Amino acid sequence: MHKSIEQINERIRDGSARVVTAEEMPGIVDELGEQGALKEVDVVTTGTFGAMCSSGAFLNFGHSEPPIRMERIWLNDVEAYGGLAAVDTYIGATQQSDTLEEQYGGAHVLEDLVSGKSVELRATSRGTDCYPRRTITTELLLENLNQAIMCNPRNAYQRYNAATNTTDRLLHTYMGTLLPNSGNITYSGAGILNPISNDPKLRLIGSGVPIFLCGAQGMVIGEGTQSSPAGGFGTLMVTGNLKEMSPDYLRAATMTGYGVTLYVGIGVPLPVLDLDVVRATAVRDGDISVDIIDYGVPSRNRPKIRSVTYAELRSGTVEINSEQVRTSSLSSYRRARMVAGELKSWIEKGAMQLALPTRPIDGQKTVHPMHESKKGPRVMDIMDRQIVSIGESEEIRTAAQKLLKGETNHLPVIGSDGRLVGIVTTFDVSKAVANPGKACIVRDIMKKKVVTTMTDEAVDIAVRKLEQNNISALPVVDKERHVIGMLTAINLGKLFGGRWLK
Amino acid sequence: MKLLVNFSRGKGNAPIIAQVVKDTGVLINVERAMIDSSEGEALIEVPDDQCQLVRTTMTRLGATVRLLEHGINLNTSECVDCGACLSICPREVFSFDNEWKLAIAEDRCVLCGQCVDACPHHALTLPL
Numbered sequence: 001m002h003k004s005i006e007q008i009n010e011r012i013r014d015g016s017a018r019v020v021t022a023e024e025m026p027g028i029v030d031e032l033g034e035q036g037a038l039k040e041v042d043v044v045t046t047g048t049f050g051a052m053c054s055s056g057a058f059l060n061f062g063h064s065e066p067p068i069r070m071e072r073i074w075l076n077d078v079e080a081y082g083g084l085a086a087v088d089t090y091i092g093a094t095q096q097s098d099t100l101e102e103q104y105g106g107a108h109v110l111e112d113l114v115s116g117k118s119v120e121l122r123a124t125s126r127g128t129d130c131y132p133r134r135t136i137t138t139e140l141l142l143e144n145l146n147q148a149i150m151c152n153p154r155n156a157y158q159r160y161n162a163a164t165n166t167t168d169r170l171l172h173t174y175m176g177t178l179l180p181n182s183g184n185i186t187y188s189g190a191g192i193l194n195p196i197s198n199d200p201k202l203r204l205i206g207s208g209v210p211i212f213l214c215g216a217q218g219m220v221i222g223e224g225t226q227s228s229p230a231g232g233f234g235t236l237m238v239t240g241n242l243k244e245m246s247p248d249y250l251r252a253a254t255m256t257g258y259g260v261t262l263y264v265g266i267g268v269p270l271p272v273l274d275l276d277v278v279r280a281t282a283v284r285d286g287d288i289s290v291d292i293i294d295y296g297v298p299s300r301n302r303p304k305i306r307s308v309t310y311a312e313l314r315s316g317t318v319e320i321n322s323e324q325v326r327t328s329s330l331s332s333y334r335r336a337r338m339v340a341g342e343l344k345s346w347i348e349k350g351a352m353q354l355a356l357p358t359r360p361i362d363g364q365k366t367v368h369p370m371h372e373s374k375k376g377p378r379v380m381d382i383m384d385r386q387i388v389s390i391g392e393s394e395e396i397r398t399a400a401q402k403l404l405k406g407e408t409n410h411l412p413v414i415g416s417d418g419r420l421v422g423i424v425t426t427f428d429v430s431k432a433v434a435n436p437g438k439a440c441i442v443r444d445i446m447k448k449k450v451v452t453t454m455t456d457e458a459v460d461i462a463v464r465k466l467e468q469n470n471i472s473a474l475p476v477v478d479k480e481r482h483v484i485g486m487l488t489a490i491n492l493g494k495l496f497g498g499r500w501l502k
Numbered sequence: 503m504k505l506l507v508n509f510s511r512g513k514g515n516a517p518i519i520a521q522v523v524k525d526t527g528v529l530i531n532v533e534r535a536m537i538d539s540s541e542g543e544a545l546i547e548v549p550d551d552q553c554q555l556v557r558t559t560m561t562r563l564g565a566t567v568r569l570l571e572h573g574i575n576l577n578t579s580e581c582v583d584c585g586a587c588l589s590i591c592p593r594e595v596f597s598f599d600n601e602w603k604l605a606i607a608e609d610r611c612v613l614c615g616q617c618v619d620a621c622p623h624h625a626l627t628l629p630l
Contacts, residue, residue, distance in 0.1 A: 049582070051622070176586050177620040184589035251582055253622035261622070263582060316588070316597075326589035330622065334583040334602035 001038055001274070008042045008271045009353045017042040019269075019347045021340040022193050022281055029282040037278050043347055043354065044281040046198050047212070047267035047339030048190040050331025051253060053174070054154035054225065055262045056092040057110060057242050060146040061121065063087055064138075069131035070123035074098070075109045082123075086131060090151075093252075093262035105260030107252035110150075113142040114214075115247045148242035150213065154225040156266045158196035158234040159290050162187035162313060162327075164305060164320065167296035169468065172257025176330050178295055182305075182320050185292055185327045190336035191285040191310030195268035196234040198281045204270050205236065206357025212267035212343040213238055215246030217352055220268070222359060228367040238266060249339065265335060267343040271354045285310035292320070298461050300369060379462055380455035382494045383476050383485035389414050392421055392443040399442050400429050410473040412483045413446045419481040422446030423473075452477045453487055459495065462487055503553045504533070504570040504612075507560055510541045519544065522559045528552045533612040545570070545612050572629045573611025574618075576604070580625035587617040587626065 011017035018041050020028060025044050029037045059080075069086040073079065077097045080089040093107040112119055118139045127134045142148055164185045165171045165178035172178075176186045191197065199205050207222040218240025227235040249265030270281060290313075292305040308318055314333070317324040346352045388406030390399050392413050399411055403426050413422035424446045432445045439445050453462045453474040462474055466489070476485035509518055523530055528548055535544040548556045557567045574595065583604045587596045593610045596617070617626050 050584075176622065177590055179590070186586070186589070251623060254624070255622055256619040263584075263622075328587070328589035329585040332582045332584045332602075337602065 001035065003038070003042070003271075003273050005271055005273070005354060005356050008273075011042055012347055012350055012353050015348070015350060017347065019043040019045060019344045021337070021344055022046045022198050022270075022283075023337065023340065025198075025281045026192070026284050029278060034275050034278045034282075037282075038272060038275055041272045041278075043344075044198060044270045044272060044277075045267055045340045045343040045347065046190075046195040046270065047193050047265070047336045047341075047343065048156055048195065048331065049249065049265040049335035049339055050188050050190070050263060051174070051255070051261040052152060052155045052157075052264040052266075053094050053261045055110075055150070055152040055264055056090055056106060057148055057150045058084075058088065058090050059148050061087045061089075061140070061144075062146050064133060064136055066133045067131045068123060068125050068133035068136050069128055070125055070136075072124045074122045075106075075119050076104065076112070077120075077122075078104065078106050078109050080106070094260050096260055102254050102256075102259050105252070105254075107260050107262035110242070110262060111247055111250055111252040113148065114242060114245045114250050116141065142243055145243075149239060150216075150218070150242045150245070151221070151237075151239045152264065153237050154227075154235045155238050155264055156195050156224070156236045156268075157189065158194060158200070158229065158232055159191075159288055159310075160188040161290045162292045162308060162318075163295045164292055164325070165296045166294050166305075169296075171295055172255070173295050174255055174258050174261070175295060176255060176328065177257075182323075182325055185313070185318055185320075185325050186330055187290070187310075187313045187327060188330045189290075189310065190331060190333060191288050191314070192283060193333075193336045193340050194288075195266065195270075196229065196236070197283055197288055199268075199270055199277075200229070200232070200234075200280060200363075201276075202229055202234065202361045202363040204273075204277065204356065205268055206360045208358035209268065209355055210352055211238060211240075211269075212249075212265070212339055212346070213240035213245070214242075214250040214265055215248060215342075216240040216242075216244035217346075220357075223361045223365070226367050227361070227365060229361070229363045230366045233367070234361070234363070236266075249335070263332075265339045267339040269343055269347055269352065269354055271356075285314060292318070298464065377459040377495060378455065379453050379457045379459060379476055379485075379487055382459065382491045383455070383487045384491055385485050387412065387483055387486055389483060390424070390442055391416075392441070392446065394442050396429060396432050396440060396442060396445060399424055400433065403429060408486070408488075410475075410486065410488065412450070412475040412486070413442055414483065420450060420452065420475055420477055420483050422448045423450045423475065450475060452481075454478070455484065459492070463492065503548060503550050505546050505548060505553070505557065505560075506568045506570050506613075507544045507546060507565050508541065508568075509544075509565040516563065518560060518563050518565050519546070521563060522556060526552070526555050526559055528556050530556065534614055570613070570629075573608035573613065574606065574615075575627045575629045576606055577625045577627070580623045581621075582623055582625075584622065586620055586622055590617050590620040592616065 080091040095106040097104040163175035209220040221237040224235030224237045251263040409426045415421035473488040531547040
């Protein structure tokens with residue numbers, strides 16, 4: 001059996017179409033079988049509501065008198081793109097306010113506009129013969145704009161890896177607050193309700209397909225940026241009229257210590273054409289797996305802790321190393337359900353008809369990492385290779401002499417096996433000398449917990465270690481913890497005026 | 503009931519809480535305490551029927567005592583029921599109901615404030 005899109009649209013028009021949400025579909029397939037579900041169900045609605053940073057809107061303000069060719073543009077102190085024609089701009093969701101920083105950004109401008117609040121436009125220009133005006137400041141409502149067209153390059157991720165943090169520091173990430181020592185797991189995504197998870201081969205979702213976007217009837221433009229559907233991480237580029245959107249499904253947010261983002265509600269209706277659609281839309285949370293990734297490692301290749309399904313994540317706890325770790329969702333499952341539910345009611349009322357893609361999205365595509373023609377500086381490029389170190393059983397006086405002679409403030413302490421066991425600084429030695437007591441050898445005063453770096457570590461990572469720990473030197477160690485260099489604030493000075501800044 | 507006790511070190515290093523336990527015989531549960539060189543603040547839980555006794559005794563010993571009637575404050579118009587707060591809270595104050603709506607067990611809250619920064623939507627505030 002096969003149904004055509006025309007047959008389904010006809011049923012939508014005469015009000016006889018059977019529309020269900022992707023959450024209801026697996027139960028229907030269990031009950032009626034695949035053939036029965038194909039006969040019974042015409043449309044499956046999906047929905048997701050979560051942080052989608054790569055979002056924004058094109059705005060057109062109309063011409064002022066005298067006219068201006070806006071070159072630099074701010075909306076409520078949030079800079080918008082000035083590289084478009086005279087009175088057009090693009091406001092990106094994650095752009096932060098010049099004054100309020102992460103407390104207010106492009107996402108907040110969009111939410112304020114959609115909520116009916118006025119927004120201050122400020123723009124400057126050099127002035128030209130045809131556009132003589134140099135500055136403008138005006139208060140605008142959404143209704144004052146000619147066009148306000150949301151256009152989001154990367155939305156509706158098929159699934160998203162979960163996050164944890166094995167370091168002993170609290171981390172602030174785009175995956176929210178991560179407690180130290182794997183104290184929690186954060187995740188994002190609607191799982192069973194996610195649009196692409198219900199059409200993983202992208203047979204039904206592609207250019208021109210009508211969607212629910214933040215409460216408005218929008219459209220899939222096509223493949224989203226960084227889309228990687230072959231690996232299960234497809235994305236969509238979508239558009240919709242901001243003037244028809246609702247703040248129920250468009251919310252600005254701030255990930256503390258990370259920045260501004262926009263919560264977007266998206267739903268895609270899927271026509272049930274054949275058995276393949278039935279099988280794809282029968283997917284459950286337990287069928288969709290993601291990795292739990294250690295965000296404590298500041299690299300593109302963060303290590304995987306384990307694999308986990310959305311069913312496990314949604315249960316509230318997940319086991320890591322035989323401990324039950326609590327989970328937090330960053331996306332809202334309740335609002336994802338509301339999106340799928342509202343989309344369902346639109347179609348039941350005949351307010352939206354379905355369409356097949358006018359251009360398909362390549363379901364076999366995978367994303368590549370950045371091509372970097374020049375490597376950034378690494379620790380080996382600037383570290384000090386001359387090391388002054390000390391043994392842990394040596395006297396504090398010897399340490400003082402070495403510090404003086406070596407003109408350094410940090411002495412790595414080497415154990416009997418030749419490996420790094422601690423560090424002493426001029427401060428530690430001065431303290432021991434000023435308060436003579438029982439401490440007489442280096443082991444008594446050294447700091448045993450040493451923050452270290454490796455030769456091939458990026459200097460930017462080493463610098464963050466210095467800042468986070470409020471220290472001024474890092475011993476450079478090899479895999480066996482032999483000290484092979486030192487990186488100090490002085491070495492960092494080599495970066496300035498050097499070849500790395502060219 | 504929960505009481506927020508503030509005491510200043512100007513009163514010397516008198517062990518106020520211990521003194522009150524000794525004088526009244528009420529078993530005080532210290533849920534959270536922050537003490538620095540000049541002042542201290544402790545959130546204590548005491549049985550309802552002995553609350554007044556503890557309050558009077560503490561006040562007499564020089565502490566300022568305030569009854570805490572509310573836990574963390576949720577602005578339901580900002581909250582989108584994401585659940586970012588669930589795993590952050592050390593007291594398991596937050597949970598989802600059957601409809602995936604955020605539910606708060608206010609009586610468990612010790613006003614530590616950890617959820618305030620973790621909420622992406624600024625929906626949680628301390629009631630002080």
